[in-house]
Structures are given as C-alpha cells and as structure tokens.
Amino acid sequence: MDYSKLDDEVLIRLIVADNADSLSELYDRYNRLVFSLALNIVGNPGTAEEITLDVFTQIWEKAGTYQPEKAKVSTWMTTITRNRSIDVLRRRKSRPERLSADLFQLPSDHLSQDENLEDNAQAALQRERVREAVAQLPEDQREALQLAFFKGYTHRQIADVLDLPLGTVKTRIRLAMGKLRKILVD
Amino acid sequence: MIDDKHVIDQLPAYALGSLDDEEAVQVSDHLSVCSECRSELETYQTVAAQLALAGVESNPPPSLKNNLFDQLQIPQTTKSRDEGKERRWLVPRVLTVWSMVSLLLILALAVGSIFMWQRINQLEQSARPGGMYSFALIGTEILPQAAGYLIVGADGRNGAVIVDKLPLLDADKEYQLWLIREGEFTSGALLAVDEMGYGGRRVSAPDNLLTYSAVSMTVEPAGGSPNPTGEVVLVGTLTNP
Numbered sequence: 001m002d003y004s005k006l007d008d009e010v011l012i013r014l015i016v017a018d019n020a021d022s023l024s025e026l027y028d029r030y031n032r033l034v035f036s037l038a039l040n041i042v043g044n045p046g047t048a049e050e051i052t053l054d055v056f057t058q059i060w061e062k063a064g065t066y067q068p069e070k071a072k073v074s075t076w077m078t079t080i081t082r083n084r085s086i087d088v089l090r091r092r093k094s095r096p097e098r099l100s101a102d103l104f105q106l107p108s109d110h111l112s113q114d115e116n117l118e119d120n121a122q123a124a125l126q127r128e129r130v131r132e133a134v135a136q137l138p139e140d141q142r143e144a145l146q147l148a149f150f151k152g153y154t155h156r157q158i159a160d161v162l163d164l165p166l167g168t169v170k171t172r173i174r175l176a177m178g179k180l181r182k183i184l185v186d
Numbered sequence: 187m188i189d190d191k192h193v194i195d196q197l198p199a200y201a202l203g204s205l206d207d208e209e210a211v212q213v214s215d216h217l218s219v220c221s222e223c224r225s226e227l228e229t230y231q232t233v234a235a236q237l238a239l240a241g242v243e244s245n246p247p248p249s250l251k252n253n254l255f256d257q258l259q260i261p262q263t264t265k266s267r268d269e270g271k272e273r274r275w276l277v278p279r280v281l282t283v284w285s286m287v288s289l290l291l292i293l294a295l296a297v298g299s300i301f302m303w304q305r306i307n308q309l310e311q312s313a314r315p316g317g318m319y320s321f322a323l324i325g326t327e328i329l330p331q332a333a334g335y336l337i338v339g340a341d342g343r344n345g346a347v348i349v350d351k352l353p354l355l356d357a358d359k360e361y362q363l364w365l366i367r368e369g370e371f372t373s374g375a376l377l378a379v380d381e382m383g384y385g386g387r388r389v390s391a392p393d394n395l396l397t398y399s400a401v402s403m404t405v406e407p408a409g410g411s412p413n414p415t416g417e418v419v420l421v422g423t424l425t426n427p
C-alpha cells in the first residue's frame with residue numbers, strides 16, 4: 001500500500017486504527033514544519049526535539065479527537081505545536097525580550113533543491129506564497145507580528161519590549177494581519 | 187447587535203492570542219452571540235494558521251523518528267514500494283448462479299440503503315433503525331468523488347458494503363475491503379462495480395465487525411490479496427456513534 005498517495009485526513013483516520021505506517025508517513029510530511037516552529041518559538045534544539053516528540057505522540061494517541069470540519073490536519077498540527085511551545089516558553093518565566101534574529105524566512109527566487117524533491121509541490125508553493133505576503137509587511141509590523149506569533153506575547157508585553165505606546169503596537173498588529181488577510185484570504 | 191459593540195478591531199490579535207486575559211474574555215463573550223464577528227474571526231484564524239509556514243526552517247536530527255517510534259513502542263516497518271510485485275495472481279473466482287442471486291439481492295437492498303443512510307446521517311446520528319450501524323467511507327485523494335457505506339447489524343455479526351462512483355475495473359482486478367484493527371488488515375469483502383460505478387457486497391470477517399476500528403478499500407488482483415497491495419480508494423472509521 002502506497003501511503004504517500006493518501007491525503008492527510010485519510011492518514012489520521014488510519015492512525016485512529018493504530019496504523020503505524022500512517023504515522024510514519026505523517027511524520028515524514030510534517031516533522032520539518034513541527035520542529036522548525038518549535039525551534040523558532042523556544043530557541044533551543046533539544047527542547048524543540050522534545051516538543052516534536054510530544055506533538056507526534058499526541059497525534060498518535062488523540063487522532064480520534066481530530067475534527068476535519070474545524071481545521072485542516074496541518075493547521076491542527078501547527079496549533080498543537082505552537083500552544084505547546086509557548087507553554088514551555090511561559091513556564092521558563094523569563095522576561096519577554098526582543099528577537100535576536102528575524103524568524104520569518106524571506107521568499108526564495110527559486111525553489112531550493114529540498115523543495116524540488118518534495119513530493120508535495122503544492123505545500124512548497126503555499127509556503128512561498130505566505131513568505132511573499134509576509135515580506136510585503138513594513139519592518140515595524142513584521143517585528144510586532146513575530147513577537148505575537150512566535151513568542152505568544154500580549155500587546156502589553158510587546159509594547160514593553162519594543163518600548164512603544166500600547167496603541168502603536170495594537171495598530172501594527174492589526175494592520176499586519178489585515179494586509180496578510182487581503183493577500184492570503186480575500 | 188449594535189455596531190459599536192462589535193469587536194472587529196480586536197479580532198486579529200484575538201486570533202494570535204495576544205490580547206490580555208480581560209480583553210480576550212470580552213471578545214469571546216461577544217463572539218458567543220455574534221455570528222458576524224465569528225465569521226470575521228475565521229478569516230484571521232486562517233491567516234494565523236499559515237504564519238507557521240513563513241518561519242525559518244530547520245531539520246530535526248534523523249534519529250528523532252526512531253526515538254518517536256521507540257517511545258510509542260510501536261514497530262517502524264520500512265515499507266518497500268516493490269511489495270506489489272509479490273502479488274498472488276489467483277484464478278478469478280467463478281460466480282455460481284446462487285452467489286449471483288445473492289449479489290443482486292444485496293445490490294437491490296443497497297440502492298435503497300445508500301439514500302436512506304445518507305438522509306439518516308444528515309438528520310440524526312442517533313436514528314438507528316433496529317440498532318443497525320452505518321459508517322461512511324470517503325474517497326481518497328485519487329478518487330475524491332468516490333463514496334460508500336459500511337452497514338453493520340446491531341450485533342456486529344453481519345454487514346454489507348455499498349460503494350458509489352468507483353471506476354469500473356478490468357476483469358483481472360477487484361475491489362477489496364479491509365477491516366483494520368491494531369494496524370492489522372483483515373479481508374472483509376471482494377466486490378466489483380457496474381458501469382455506473384455502483385456496487386455492493388456482504389461483509390464477513392473472523393471476528394465481530396464492531397471490534398474493528400477502521401476500514402479501507404484497495405484495488406487488488408481478482409480473487410483478492412492476503413494483504414493490501416494496491417491503491418487505496420476509500421477509507422472510513424468504525425467509531426460507534
């Protein structure tokens with residue numbers, strides 16, 4: 001049976017039936033996305049590995065709770081990953097701080113070798129589309145958005161970190177999300 | 187709802203989870219009574235969900251996959267894509283007059299059933315005449331329009347599968363239904379479809395049908411295979427309603 005031809009939702013249904021090959025296929029498809037997101041949030045490869053293990057363990061054990069009408073499988077997985085990673089970050093109780101590097105990847109002029117080899121060219125295109133959209137944001141909006149998305153900071157924390165009035169931060173986040181929505185959803 | 191009470195401005199931040207607790211409660215209170223804001227929120231959630239794709243990428247160590255399977259204590263079978271070459275080419279089964287008759291009976295029943303069960307599913311999950319179960323089968327990526335139902339009697343001992351919009355197969359191929367439990371596949375039925383893509387068959391297995399947790403259907407050499415080898419066309423779960 002060729003699992004690489006099955007779509008994500010079908011793999012989840014087979015995982016409910018304890019089919020290990022389906023978990024293996026889902027892991028191959030998403031380990032990079034899950035690990036990268038965790039690493040971007042927690043900033044430590046060892047912790048990101050633990051989170052990746054946790055996320056796929058949860059999928060193995062709780063695949064039955066997945067609700068296809070609510071979210072795509074990839075969205076479900078990134079939501080689990082982000083929540084778990086931000087939890088880890090908050091438990092450290094470290095003071096919110098600025099980012100030392102840009103966590104958004106710039107769009108590439110051509111698809112990398114990795115992406116060319118990828119079974120799912122659709123996913124590579126979608127990723128490029130989001131990167132291009134994010135690249136169109138002004139620098140100050142990008143920074144505020146990254147702190148909200150990757151660090152889970154509230155408006156108030158972002159205002160503290162960036163030493164800006166609260167209203168300015170609110171506006172930046174709102175404008176950034178509005179622009180992305182225009183490009184990605186409308 | 188009066189317009190100035192809408193929470194449109196807070197929705198982008200709500201989707202990101204960056205409102206203070208107090209603000210977030212206000213927004214979710216409003217969302218519970220305002221469908222306009224709820225649908226607005228959905229669009230921002232779609233954006234937020236895609237942001238993960240824009241992040242800098244790195245690969246986890248290759249050993250992490252083994253760690254996962256060790257931790258879960260499940261064997262990691264390395265699937266060989268050549269598996270199909272070991273197919274057992276069986277002599278096509280000759281249908282006796284009697285089995286033709288019973289097949290026609292099942293088909294006749296099935297024609298009524300698929301519409302009936304579709305309606306029932308749309309209405310109420312709990313409406314189960316005579317305690318019977320129906321489980322929807324959905325088409326995979328290669329056949330998204332395909333559909334079917336597995337119908338199981340109240341005691342789980344008898345069942346029938348009906349399928350719709352599957353391609354007509356060459357004479358040397360058949361559809362095979364698999365009952366899946368703990369990752370093991372058991373053959374449940376072999377069936378063909380007519381020119382309309384419609385077909386049905388009785389399902390039998392060594393164990394009670396309700397003890398399996400999922401089903402799939404693959405294309406196999408006529409006469410069936412001991413394990414699935416061909417393309418998967420339908421899948422479904424047998425979670426008791």
Ligand SMILES: [Zn+2]
Nearest residue numbers: 192193220223
């Ligand atoms: Zn509203």
